[in-house]
Amino acid sequence: MSVHTLIDLPELTRLLRECAGEEEGVDLDGDVLDTVFMELGYDSLALLQVVGIIQRDHGIELDEDAVAEAETPRALLDVVNSAARAERIAA
């Protein structure tokens, strides 16, 4: 994990599994970076739960609209990691 990355894909899939389970027939360990969350079996509530835990455990605040627009793991990781970088710069 680079110093500029708060969480990576394996960490995100771990959180998704822990918070919202795993849809049958979906391989979360496969190439899912650009697969939309709905296809992975995760609805907005599942993401609300995951995002809530990321904010809580890392003490960061994420922009609600940006989170809502993030439809894939890559997009969500981008929202999380750029928020973390912005906070570090501000600090």
Next chain:
Amino acid sequence: MTAQAVVTGLGVVAPNGLGTEEYWAATLAGTSGLGPVTRFDAGSYPSRIAGEVPDFVPEEHIPSRLLPQTDHMTRLALAAADWAVEDAAVDPAALDEYGMGVVTAASGGGVEYGQRELQQLWSRGKEYVSAYQSFAWFYAVNTGQISIRHKMRGPSGVLVTEQAGGLDTLGHARRHVRHGIPLVVSGGVDGALCPWGWVAQISTGRLSTADDPDRAYLPFTDQASGYVPGEGGAVLLVEDAEAAKARGAERIYGEIAGYAATFDPRPGSGRPPGLRRAVEEALADARVTAAEVDVVFADAAGVPELDRAEADALTEVFGPYGVPVTAPKTMTGRLFGGGASLDVATALLSLRDGVVPPTANVTAPADGCALDLVTGSAREAPLRTALVLARGYGGFNAAMVVRRV
């Protein structure tokens, strides 16, 4: 002509049996599922006996996606619904999704889940409360989860009338069928075996405080000292008889022939309770006379004055010792919204096999209780018509007539 509502599938989760046939075999044998509470430490509470569903491993029945968002009783309900659909050999994907409704009974929703999340809120803060709390503890949660799982988008709802709910929900399912909905998943599976649910039950003053599971719930006897709460219930697939025939349904357990609900007058009014009127109206609705009823599944509160009121109502309608009466819930405890649905499932199995299960642990009714109570062992008899009674705390009464077709 009014559509005929028939039951084509059963799914049972009960303290004395997981799955319909396991439950039925245990019930006919008089095997009780009551025992000391193990789901939480009940040692400091005045009541310590419950009917817990044993050997239910959620991971074996529930997809992992649903585990973080479901209360224990919702998991039981989802399993029972799966079994009912399977039992009816119906393929929901092949039917019009707006022609299938879901109507269940509830008493408090996902109380155990709710307690856990409220404890997180108070002790650690809102960041520790699950997002799924938003619906997991909701009264209508079982209806919603069953509807989503089987893609049933027809008229749906939840009935909350405490222990009468298990009949009211089936009465409501019949109403939907009569309004042209071909299939309704109905019934109740309920439970709240956690401190929050426990104290809510204790506050009614009707819980048994006996510590011997075989002496704790003895309805209609001189030793009656309250009831034992349990968890579980039954999901029933209710269909329009013509629609069931059209899709080639192989088995029809019976018809929901009559149903009525009444409400007790306010305490101190001097007017009689509403149970007898519910019985009479359900019989009239089914167009059967008292003499045509072959067996009664009693509400069996286990509280002396309530037992007396029920025995009086039955004696007034059927005459002294006029009809066999049984209370298999002595083997499961009272299951809140689930109990009366389980009684209807049990009544349908009785009709199927021509045998009345016993009232467990009861040897003889109290003096002055003129009921032909089926005790000791199951009683074989040719059965065509059964009456099921249920009362909910707060004045709810319901009666349902089911008939072999």
